[in-house]
Amino acid sequence: CVADMQTESKNAQTRCDELQAELAKAQSELATMTQSYEDAHxxxxxxxxxxxxxxxxxxxSERRREELEAQLTEAISLRDASHDEVVQSLQAQVDNLQTELHTAQEA
Structure with a gap:
């Protein structure tokens, strides 16, 4: 009876040792997985x-592009307005010269 109890105790101790080894392995795997998760995170x-x-x-970059487009549009408008002013000025000079020419021809 004592021998049976000793055998059962040894078997229980062996099983306990096996479970502790499995637990240690599972804890190690969990630590590895936790570290992998933290690295991925x-x-x-x-x-x-x-x-x-x-x-x-x-x-x-988009805001800068929009600013540059606005500046370009403004520059084009100024160029067009300046062009119109130059054309009007030249037309006025031509008109004056024609008037002077007619005046000179009549004289």
């Missing part, structure tokens, strides 16, 4: 920050 955070920076850069 950190990489995702970095990529997210890079994406935000790229989006801000794109928005800034």
């Amino acid at each position: 950190n990489q995702l955070s970095i990529k997210n920050d890079e994406l935000k920076a790229a989006m801000l850069q794109a928005e800034s």
Whole structure:
């Protein structure tokens, strides 16, 4: 009877040792998985920050493009207005010269 109890105790101790080994292995795997998760999370955070920076850069570039388009439109308008003024001035000079020519021809 004592021998049976000792055998059962040994078997129980062996099973306990096996379970502790399995637990240690599971804890090690969990630690590895946790570290992998943290690494992936950190990489995702970095990529997210890079994406935000790229989006801000794109928005800034778009605003700059819009500013340049507005400046170009204004420059074209000024050029056109200046062109019209030059044409009117030249036309007035031509009219004056024609008037002077007619006056000189009549004299």
